[in-house]
Amino acid sequence: MATLQIRDLHVSVADATGGSREILRGVDLTVADGQTHAIMGPNGSGKSTLAYAIAGHPKYEVTRGSVTLDGEDVLGMSVDARARAGLFLAMQYPVEVPGVTVSNFLRTAVTAVRGEAPKLREFLKEMRGAMAALSVDPAFAERNLNEGFSGGEKKRHEILQLELLKPKIAVLDETDSGLDIDALKVVAGGINRFREEPGHGVLLITHYTRILRYVQPDFVHVFVGGRIVEEGGPELADTLESEGYERWVKAGAGAAS
Amino acid sequence: MSALQGAVETAAPVSRLHQRQSFDPADFPVPTGREEEWRFTPLRRLRGLAGDAPLPEGKVTVECDPAPEVTIEHSERSDPRLPRTMIPADRVSAKAFAGASEALVVGVPAEAVASRPTVVSVRGEDTAGAAFGRLVINVAPMASAVVVLDHAGSATYADNVEIVVGDGGSLSMVSIQDWADDTVHLSHHHATVGRDARLRHTVVTLGGGLVRLAPSVRYAGAGGDAELLGLYFADSGQHLEHRLFVDHGQPQCRSRVEYKGALQGETARTVWIGDVLIRPEAVGTDTYERNRNLLLTDGARADSVPNLEILTGEVVGAGHASASGRLEDEHLFYLMARGIPLQAARRLVIRGFFGQLISKLDVPELRDRVSESIETELARMEA
Ligand SMILES: Nc1ncnc2c1ncn2[C@@H]1O[C@H](COP(=O)(O)OP(=O)(O)OP(=O)(O)O)[C@@H](O)[C@H]1O
Numbered sequence: 001m002a003t004l005q006i007r008d009l010h011v012s013v014a015d016a017t018g019g020s021r022e023i024l025r026g027v028d029l030t031v032a033d034g035q036t037h038a039i040m041g042p043n044g045s046g047k048s049t050l051a052y053a054i055a056g057h058p059k060y061e062v063t064r065g066s067v068t069l070d071g072e073d074v075l076g077m078s079v080d081a082r083a084r085a086g087l088f089l090a091m092q093y094p095v096e097v098p099g100v101t102v103s104n105f106l107r108t109a110v111t112a113v114r115g116e117a118p119k120l121r122e123f124l125k126e127m128r129g130a131m132a133a134l135s136v137d138p139a140f141a142e143r144n145l146n147e148g149f150s151g152g153e154k155k156r157h158e159i160l161q162l163e164l165l166k167p168k169i170a171v172l173d174e175t176d177s178g179l180d181i182d183a184l185k186v187v188a189g190g191i192n193r194f195r196e197e198p199g200h201g202v203l204l205i206t207h208y209t210r211i212l213r214y215v216q217p218d219f220v221h222v223f224v225g226g227r228i229v230e231e232g233g234p235e236l237a238d239t240l241e242s243e244g245y246e247r248w249v250k251a252g253a254g255a256a257s
Numbered sequence: 258m259s260a261l262q263g264a265v266e267t268a269a270p271v272s273r274l275h276q277r278q279s280f281d282p283a284d285f286p287v288p289t290g291r292e293e294e295w296r297f298t299p300l301r302r303l304r305g306l307a308g309d310a311p312l313p314e315g316k317v318t319v320e321c322d323p324a325p326e327v328t329i330e331h332s333e334r335s336d337p338r339l340p341r342t343m344i345p346a347d348r349v350s351a352k353a354f355a356g357a358s359e360a361l362v363v364g365v366p367a368e369a370v371a372s373r374p375t376v377v378s379v380r381g382e383d384t385a386g387a388a389f390g391r392l393v394i395n396v397a398p399m400a401s402a403v404v405v406l407d408h409a410g411s412a413t414y415a416d417n418v419e420i421v422v423g424d425g426g427s428l429s430m431v432s433i434q435d436w437a438d439d440t441v442h443l444s445h446h447h448a449t450v451g452r453d454a455r456l457r458h459t460v461v462t463l464g465g466g467l468v469r470l471a472p473s474v475r476y477a478g479a480g481g482d483a484e485l486l487g488l489y490f491a492d493s494g495q496h497l498e499h500r501l502f503v504d505h506g507q508p509q510c511r512s513r514v515e516y517k518g519a520l521q522g523e524t525a526r527t528v529w530i531g532d533v534l535i536r537p538e539a540v541g542t543d544t545y546e547r548n549r550n551l552l553l554t555d556g557a558r559a560d561s562v563p564n565l566e567i568l569t570g571e572v573v574g575a576g577h578a579s580a581s582g583r584l585e586d587e588h589l590f591y592l593m594a595r596g597i598p599l600q601a602a603r604r605l606v607i608r609g610f611f612g613q614l615i616s617k618l619d620v621p622e623l624r625d626r627v628s629e630s631i632e633t634e635l636a637r638m639e640a
C-alpha cells in the first residue's frame with residue numbers, strides 16, 4: 001500500500017531581485033498505489049515546481065501545507081531520504097554529471113535505495129536486462145551520466161532508473177516530451193511495467209494526450225496558476241487537447257502573476 | 258562549475274615574464290612579493306630558500322630503481338656531458354643549481370624502449386637547513402620511457418629537473434609530491450622536446466605545506482607534442498602552486514595543458530599560472546590549456562591565471578579556459594534524488610572530476626595510489 005498525500009501546498013522561489021515569488025498556491029492531490037494521475041496545464045503554471053517540491057529541490061521553499069507518504073512527513077526529509085522512502089522524480093531536464101558513469105551511478109543508487117549492495121554479477125544482469133527492455137544500447141553503461149545524451153536518450157534513461165529503483169510513487173515530469181513515436185512506445189512500456197506491479201502509483205505530468213493513449217490515466221487534473229482547477233477522468237484529456245486551457249486561464253486570471 | 262572566479266589579469270605579456278635567465282643567483286634580486294612571479298607565494302614560509310643568507314645543509318636522500326634498459330649516473334656539476342638546455346629563470350632555481358654538487362642522470366639510450374617505469378624516490382629526513390637537488394632525464398632519439406619522480410617525507414628542498422626528449426623520442430614523466438605537512442618544496446622542471454618527440458608530463462601534488470612547482474617546455478624541432486597534466490588536492494594550511502610555461506618557438510608543435518585541483522579547509526590555497534607563448538616562427542601551433550578548481554569549503558582560495566600571447570597569425574588553434582567553483586547543486590540534487598546520501602554524492606562527483614586525469618596516469622599502481630589518496634582526503638573531510 002502507498003499513498004502520497006498533498007495538502008494545501010504553497011511553494012515559493014527566490015526571484016532575481018532577492019524577493020520571493022509564490023508559484024504553487026494551494027495544491028491538493030492524493031495519489032494512491034494502483035492509480036495513475038495525469039496533470040496537464042499551460043507552460044509556467046507550476047507543474048515542474050510541484051514535482052521538484054515533492055522531491056525536495058533546495059530552490060523551492062514550501063511556505064504552507066503538507067506532503068505525506070503513507071502518513072510520514074515528506075517535507076521533513078532530506079532529498080535522499082525521500083527517494084529511499086519511495087518517491088521518484090523523472091526530471092523534465094535530467095542533469096548531466098561529468099565523470100560519473102551510468103553503471104557506477106546506478107549501482108550506487110540501487111545500493112542506497114535497497115539498503116544493501118547488490119552482488120556485482122546480479123546487478124549487471126539486472127541492469128542489462130532493464131536496458132534491453134528499454135532498447136538502451138549497453139554501451140551507455142560506461143558513458144558519463146546524461147552527458148551528451150540526446151533528449152530522448154535522457155528520458156529513456158530516467159525510466160531505466162524507475163525500473164531499477166522501484167519506488168512507491170513515481171512523478172514523471174514530461175517524460176514524453178521530445179520522444180519520437182517508437183521511443184514513446186518503449187518508454188510507455190516501461191511505465192506500464194512499473195504501474196502494473198502492486199504497490200506502485202504514478203503522477204504523470206504532460207502536455208499531450210499522445211502518451212495517455214499508451215498509459216491510460218485514472219484521473220486527469222488541470223493545473224493552472226499554481227493549483228488544480230479541475231479534475232476528471234481520461235475524457236478530460238481529450239477536451240483539453242481540443243479546447244486548450246483558455247477557459248481556466250481566463251477564469252483564473254490574476255491567479256498566476 | 259557554478260561560478261567563475263579567481264581569474265586574475267597579469268600585468269605583463271608572457272614574452273616579458275620569462276626573459277631573465279642566469280646561473281648566478283645574484284642576477285635575481287631577493288623577492289619582495291611584489292614581483293609578478295612571486296606575488297602569490299607566501300615568502301615568509303620559504304624558510305630562507307629565496308633569501309641570501311647561507312643555509313645549513315638539509316637532509317634529503319635520493320634513490321633510483323631504473324628499468325633495465327635505462328642508465329643511471331651521478332655526474333659532477335661540471336661534467337661536460339651534461340645537457341645544457343636549462344638555465345635558471347628565478348632565484349631559487351639558480352640557488353638550487355649552485356647548491357647541488359652533483360646531478361643524477363637518468364639516460365635512455367637511442368632507440369631503447371624501457372620495459373618498465375624508472376622510479377626516482379626523493380625522501381626528506383628533516384626540515385632543518387636546506388637541501389638542493391638536480392635530476393637530468395635524457396631520452397635519446399627514438400627512445401621511449403616512463404619515469405616516476407616520487408617525493409615524500411619532511412624537507413626544505415629546492416631542485417631542478419632537466420628533461421630532454423630527443424628527436425622522435427617519447428617520455429611519460431610523473432612527478433608526485435606526497436610530502437609531509439611540514440615540507441617546503443620549490444621545484445623547476447624544464448623540458449626540451451625534440452623534433453616529432455612526445456612528452457607527457459604529469460604532476461600530482463597532494464602533500465606538503467608549501468609546494469611551488471614550475472614546469473616549462475620548449476621545442477627543439479618541428480612536430481613536437483607536449484601534454485602537461487596536473488592534479489592537486491589542498492587541505493587547510495597547504496599552499497600548492499603550479500606555474501606552467503609553454504614556449505612555442507618551432508613550427509607545427511602541439512601542447513595541451515590540463516590541471517585540476519580540489520581545495521578543502523578554510524585556509525587551503527592553490528595557485529595555477531598557465532603561460533603560453535607562441536613566437537612568430539611557431540606557425541601551425543596547436544595549443545589549449547585548461548585549469549579547473551573545485552572549492553569544497555568556503556574560505557578556500559584558488560587563483561587561476563591563464564596567459565596566452567600569440568605572435569604569429571598562423572595558428573591551428575590556441576585557447577584557454579579557467580574555472581573555479583563549488584560543487585554543482587544540480588549535480589548533487591540529481592544524485593540525491595536517487596537516494597544517494599549527500600556525502601556519497603559528493604564523493605561520486607569529486608571522483609568524477611579527477612577520474613579522467615587519473616586514468617591518464619601511465620603507471621597502473623599510481624592510478625590506484627592516487628585514487629586512494631583522494632579517498633583518504635575525502636574521508637578526512639567527512640570526519
Ligand atoms: N528555480 C526557479 N527560479 C525562478 N523561477 C522559477 C524557478 N523555477 C520555476 N520558476 C518559475 O515558476 C513558474 C512555474 O515554473 P514551472 O517550471 O513549475 O512551470 P511548468 O508548469 O513546469 O512549465 P512547463 O510546462 O513549461 O514545463 C515559471 O514562471 C518559472 O519561471
Ligand SMILES: [Mg+2]
Nearest residue numbers: 047048049092
Ligand atoms: Mg515543467
